[in-house]
Amino acid sequence: MNPTIDPHQHPFRIANFRAYWLSRFAGTIAVSAMSIVIGWQVYNLARETMDIRQAAFMLGMIGFAQFVPLFLLTPITGLVADSFDRRWIVRGTTTLLVLTAATLWLLTWSGHLTLGALFAAAVAFGVARAFSGPAYSALAPNLVPRAVLPTAIAISSIAWQVGTIAGPSVGGLLYAIHPEVAYGVATLLFLVALVFMFLIGPVAQPAAQTDHRPLARIIEGFTYVRRNRLVLATITLDLFAVLLAGATSLLPVYARDILHVGSQGLGVLAAGMGIGAAVTAIWFSIRPMSRNVGVKMLVAVIVFGIAILTFGVATPIVELIGLTPGTIAGFPIHPAFVLSLVALIVAGGADMISVYVRQSLIQLHTPDVMRGRVSAVSQLTISASNELGEFESGVMASLLGPVGAVVFGGVGAIAVTIGWARLFPELGAAKTFDPPEILETEPQHGEAKP
Incomplete structure (x- = not known):
């Protein structure tokens, strides 16, 4: 870190962080827009020849297709992040996303898009x-x-969450105009993200390792996570809770065949979690959390499970109560759609609390020379909870139906959280983000600091 920077300076007053934030913001909007459009196109193409459960399974397979390369490459990519200029790594991957979005635009425009x-x-x-x-x-x-750093994490999360709000809504609306318009805008946003990443100047980074033992260094990242029980607990709690309660992959099913709100309604539903998360992230950027962080994380994950459960049974609840569709300011409003949206907003806010605590604990309890590898382990579990969770949701939907799959996931997330509170008392004991000592050096091979 540049010693001339005021240690209490707000992150947005730092030019490199501003460029980082804007790059992430533009890229997140593009990714979110493309994700919702790809999911919608996969489900619609599948429904031409399949029933609801089979088409839902295809949505799960899209998540699995994303998870496989993440699973195979993550141990290597963590070492890459600790060995090479991290700016150039992001620049290269953003270029790949530009090419992917442009290809989908061309295929959609020419009428040659296939599963x-x-x-x-x-x-x-x-x-x-x-x-x-x-x-x-x-x-x-x-x-x-x-x-x-905790404030920077909250602000960085705002970029992600606001992008998550805007992306699905923009993607759904642009898709309603014409599918290739959505891909064209996504391509331009990826280019913007790439430009801002090039505006980040030189930054401090661990010296490149020249000990020629890459396999041992990869193993050190996993060893550190395994031996630091607090880091292990925060990573694995997210893994199992979101793996079970990953209901967002089934949103195209709900939008088309349960709530009957079409692509525009899908965009609104997909933005629901982002709305709750963004509001929470903004609050933390103003009033950072500082006390009883572990307990708050556990409570947040339980609330997340309850909200996902509510989303799953929104239609039966409305039918049981006897609520009927009405209008607000001339617009038709369906009670099941409103309850589903509210449940997703609550789930997003609870998930943001979990993300905020988890990221802060992991970053502050990890030495800088290992952050790439530990972040890779964290990403592997996040990918397992998200993309593999989409696969799990697709499989469960093919067996239990969409509603049954979501209910199963919500109940499972609650049960996992209760179990983790007992299995890892370190979570409840974490009062602040501060580690027991400042971590600056890499543990020796085979060792890990507590």
């Missing part, structure tokens, strides 16, 4: 995220003073 092309794009997304995730996460702490 195979969409699955190939999902694999390209997985490869790009495998390399960019650890580099992005490990780069952020190099841009700001340690004292304001």
Whole structure:
């Protein structure tokens, strides 16, 4: 870190962080827009020849297509993030996303888009995220003073969450105009993200390792996570909770065949979690969390599970109560759609609390020379919870139906959280983000600091 930077300076007053934030913001909008459009196109193409459960399974397979490259590459990409300039890693992966979006635009415009092309794009997304995730996460702490890192994490999360709000809505609306318009805008946004990443000047980074033992260094990242029980607990809690409650992959099913709101309604539903998360992230950027962080994380994950459960049974609840569709300011409003949206907003806010605590604990409890590898381990579990969670949701939907799959996931997330509170008392004991000692050096091979 540049010693001339005020250690209490707000992150947005640092030029490199501003460029980082804007790059992430533009890229997140593009990714979110493309994800919702790809999911919608996969489900619609599948429904031409399949029933609801089979088409839902195809949505799960899209998540699996993204997870496979992440799973295979993540151990290597963490080492890459600790060995090479993290800015150039992100620049390269963003270039790959530009090419992928442009290809989908061309195929859609020419009328040659197929399920195979969409699955190939999902694999390209997985490869790009495998390399960019650890580099992005490990780069952020190099841009700001340690004292304001939790604030920087909250602000960085705003870029992601606001992008998550805008992306699906923009993607759904642009898709309603014409599918290739959505891909064209996504391509331009990826280019904007690439430009801002090039505006980040030189930053401090661990010296390149020349000990010629890459396999041992990869293993050290996993060893550190395994031996630091607090880091292990925060990573694995997210893994299992979101793996089970990953209901967002089934939103195209709900939009088309359960709530009957079409692509525009799909965009609104997909933005729901982002709305709740963004509001929470803005609050934390103003009033950073500082006390009882572990307990708050556990409570947040339970609330997340309850909200997902509510989303799953919104239609039966409305039918049981006897509510009927009405209008507000002349617009038709369906109670099940409103309840589903509210449940997703609550789920997003609860998830943001979990993300905020998890990222702060992991970054502040990890030495800088290992942040790339530990971030890679974290990303692998996040990918397992998200992309593999989409696959799990697709499989469960093919067996239990969409509603049954979501209910199963919500109940599972609650049960996992209760179990983790007992299995890892370190979570409840974490009162602040501060580690027991400042971590500056890499543990020796085979060792890990507590």
